[in-house]
Amino acid sequence: MRKLRVAVFKLTSCSGCLNEVIYSMMVHPELLRYVSISYFTELQDLNAVEEVDVAIVEGSVVNSEQEELVRLVRERAKLVAALGTCAVFGGVQSLRVGEDLRTTVLASYPNPDFIRVSPDVKSLDSVVRVDYRLPGCPVNGESLARLLVKLVLGGTETPIHESLCSECKRKGIPCVVVLRKEPCLGPVTVADCGALCPSFGRGCYGCHGLNALVVDKGRLEEFSRVVERLGMSRDDLRALLKAFSHASLSRLSSAG
Amino acid sequence: MLSGLLTRVEGEGQVVLKSAGGKVAGVEVRITEAPRFFEYIVGGRRYSEVPDLTSRICGLCGVSYMLTAAKAFEKCLSVEVPEDEERLRLAILAAERVKSHAIHVVYLHLPDFLELGSLSELAESYSHILRRGMEIALWARKAMEVMGGRFHNVVNVRVGGVYSFPEASKVAKLRQELPRVLEGFLDVARFVMGLGNIPGEAHRLRYMAVRDGDTYPWVGSGVITDDGSYAGADAFESFVLTEQVGYSNALRYRLPTGEPYVVGPLARYNLYSGRLRREVRKFLEEYGYGGPLKNVYQSVVARIAEIYQTLLELQEFFDEYREKSVARAEPASAVRGPCVAVTEAPRGILYHRYALDGELRVRSCNIITPTAQNLASMEEVIMSGLTGVDADARAVEVAKGIVRSYDPCISCSVHVVPAGCTPDA
Numbered sequence: 001m002r003k004l005r006v007a008v009f010k011l012t013s014c015s016g017c018l019n020e021v022i023y024s025m026m027v028h029p030e031l032l033r034y035v036s037i038s039y040f041t042e043l044q045d046l047n048a049v050e051e052v053d054v055a056i057v058e059g060s061v062v063n064s065e066q067e068e069l070v071r072l073v074r075e076r077a078k079l080v081a082a083l084g085t086c087a088v089f090g091g092v093q094s095l096r097v098g099e100d101l102r103t104t105v106l107a108s109y110p111n112p113d114f115i116r117v118s119p120d121v122k123s124l125d126s127v128v129r130v131d132y133r134l135p136g137c138p139v140n141g142e143s144l145a146r147l148l149v150k151l152v153l154g155g156t157e158t159p160i161h162e163s164l165c166s167e168c169k170r171k172g173i174p175c176v177v178v179l180r181k182e183p184c185l186g187p188v189t190v191a192d193c194g195a196l197c198p199s200f201g202r203g204c205y206g207c208h209g210l211n212a213l214v215v216d217k218g219r220l221e222e223f224s225r226v227v228e229r230l231g232m233s234r235d236d237l238r239a240l241l242k243a244f245s246h247a248s249l250s251r252l253s254s255a256g
Numbered sequence: 257m258l259s260g261l262l263t264r265v266e267g268e269g270q271v272v273l274k275s276a277g278g279k280v281a282g283v284e285v286r287i288t289e290a291p292r293f294f295e296y297i298v299g300g301r302r303y304s305e306v307p308d309l310t311s312r313i314c315g316l317c318g319v320s321y322m323l324t325a326a327k328a329f330e331k332c333l334s335v336e337v338p339e340d341e342e343r344l345r346l347a348i349l350a351a352e353r354v355k356s357h358a359i360h361v362v363y364l365h366l367p368d369f370l371e372l373g374s375l376s377e378l379a380e381s382y383s384h385i386l387r388r389g390m391e392i393a394l395w396a397r398k399a400m401e402v403m404g405g406r407f408h409n410v411v412n413v414r415v416g417g418v419y420s421f422p423e424a425s426k427v428a429k430l431r432q433e434l435p436r437v438l439e440g441f442l443d444v445a446r447f448v449m450g451l452g453n454i455p456g457e458a459h460r461l462r463y464m465a466v467r468d469g470d471t472y473p474w475v476g477s478g479v480i481t482d483d484g485s486y487a488g489a490d491a492f493e494s495f496v497l498t499e500q501v502g503y504s505n506a507l508r509y510r511l512p513t514g515e516p517y518v519v520g521p522l523a524r525y526n527l528y529s530g531r532l533r534r535e536v537r538k539f540l541e542e543y544g545y546g547g548p549l550k551n552v553y554q555s556v557v558a559r560i561a562e563i564y565q566t567l568l569e570l571q572e573f574f575d576e577y578r579e580k581s582v583a584r585a586e587p588a589s590a591v592r593g594p595c596v597a598v599t600e601a602p603r604g605i606l607y608h609r610y611a612l613d614g615e616l617r618v619r620s621c622n623i624i625t626p627t628a629q630n631l632a633s634m635e636e637v638i639m640s641g642l643t644g645v646d647a648d649a650r651a652v653e654v655a656k657g658i659v660r661s662y663d664p665c666i667s668c669s670v671h672v673v674p675a676g677c678t679p680d681a
Contacts, residue, residue, distance in 0.1 A: 010267075014314055015266045015315040016312075016315025017315070020407075026390045032376065041261065041262075043264065043363070044263060044375060044376070063290055066290070093297065096292075096293050117291065138315065193406075196405045196411050197405075200411050239301065239305075240305075243297075243309070
């Protein structure tokens with residue numbers, strides 16, 4: 001069986017999702033036999049941007065060097081997977097978007113030219129075409145493992161688009177909105193974390209990102225009113241959505 | 257000028273050797289990772305949201321970032337954390353230390369002692385050790401999932417305590433699996449220590465760790481150095497000297513004397529080895545380690561000692577564990593005193609300071625990370641060994657090996673504080 005050629009890249013992020021790549025190989029040690037890795041600086045010394053079957057990219061794009069790298073990666077990869085909330089939506093660093101970089105941030109550097117960041121924090125798919133999106137902060141390691149196993153076997157991923165609420169229902173977790181009267185972002189958030197926060201008795205804060213296939217501008221407005229009544233201000237909701245769903249939120253806003 | 261991309265470390269960095277007449281004359285450990293401006297992005301957020309945000313600073317040690325933030329707010333908002341909830345939080349922190357050290361010892365650092373360059377090579381030749389290492393990491397992962405919800409960005413730490421107690425049956429299962437994990441750990445530890453090639457010549461090293469009550473250190477009232485100097489948490493920023501260099505995206509720190517210092521397992525071990533359990537000390541003595549560690553490569557010994565110590569501490573926690581209902585302690589509505597805290601993250605002292613406004617939203621913030629504190633020491637140790645030697649690819653490899661011994665966490669260290677966000681005003 002020909003080995004699946006994989007490359008793993010990190011852009012701007014905390015590296016937490018890279019650990020899920022390592023995890024997926026731990027729980028499926030046989031993957032190491034069917035996968036060859038040409039780029040993964042966290043794990044190996046020799047790395048080259050070569051032609052690969054799948055490039056896994058963690059992190060958001062925050063400068064032109066990263067844009068160039070991502071374009072090169074896209075050229076040389078048959079498939080590109082955006083790994084984690086940073087790559088899919090921009091990630092928590094998106095909270096700085098909208099501020100004037102030159103006056104607020106770069107002012108603190110003795111040599112501002114050394115820091116190369118753009119005003120925007122971009123998701124991977126706003127720079128190149130992306131084949132798979134695996135959101136999550138961090139991504140669910142099991143989902144990543146499933147994708148890798150499928151690709152090794154020559155299959156592909158069939159994405160499921162449902163909101164977090166369905167996971168609570170399926171698991172029989174009492175609704176925090178109903179039971180505790182606490183705000184919960186579950187209704188507008190992509191499923192796949194296993195309804196983690198509600199299972200610990202707290203509301204979801206949306207780290208798997210906005211379920212953009214279900215949520216449109218009108219529904220988001222309706223949802224804002226609901227959580228406002230539960231004590232979460234519009235500004236605070238907006239900050240959470242910006243932190244974990246920046247790219248989707250921008251698209252919704254520009255959709256008019 | 258010769259440079260090498262830092263591999264087998266978390267994040268993006270570079271070591272640059274400067275040469276004069278073909279010999280090494282200078283070094284720059286560059287942190288090239290693009291900043292994410294955390295001090296800026298927590299601005300305006302309510303105190304209660306901050307731990308979930310600071311967790312995102314680090315994919316390897318997020319619990320430390322959450323807990324330090326929570327503790328800073330608990331201090332200034334006079335929150336009394338119930339003892340059982342505090343013990344649970346410290347157990348999550350302990351599981352994180354095991355996870356972080358196990359990953360470094362087995363996956364990132366061991367290839368250096370075996371002169372291999374990658375995990376795949378390790379898997380080919382030493383699959384049994386890798387499997388044992390995996391079992392430790394996977395068990396630590398399960399412990400974090402049971403107690404915190406997931407492997408990182410755990411969801412069970414809040415300002416005031418925890419959100420819920422894990423089911424006693426799940427904790428009991430972790431406890432049941434522990435003997436096997438300990439056995440596997442000892443296999444790995446014996447293998448690494450038995451290689452007998454951990455360098456021992458003395459480096460010039462100064463150390464600092466938090467001062468904790470009477471346990472091996474986790475959280476503390478302040479910091480203590482190897483010469484016994486103490487600074488309370490609220491005096492930490494004025495105690496250390498802060499510097500900024502043009503080639504790195506991270507601030508760096510020195511002792512009041514201007515000397516670099518080391519934080520992390522080596523510093524904790526050298527300051528607190530007397531508090532390690534008897535079986536841990538006995539194990540180390542079998543391999544000739546009794547006194548202070550003098551070489552940064554010996555950090556691996558300190559990590560092994562800490563994994564052992566921490567697994568034993570967790571065993572005690574599991575044995576005494578009782579499922580409780582959470583108290584949901586609520587903070588005072590007004591700020592009293594500074595919101596500061598220091599804890600021991602896996603890589604060393606982690607300092608958080610916040611200022612809150614009248615609505616208890618963050619007005620300013622400063623976070624000092626372990627790796628940023630180690631940067632000056634890395635350069636000093638590299639120069640002590642490489643000054644005047646041929647500036648070639650081999651020298652670059654030696655320099656990279658030294659940096660890797662510190663287990664740098666580069667994503668975390670990228671913390672240039674934006675203007676207007678530093679002073680308490």
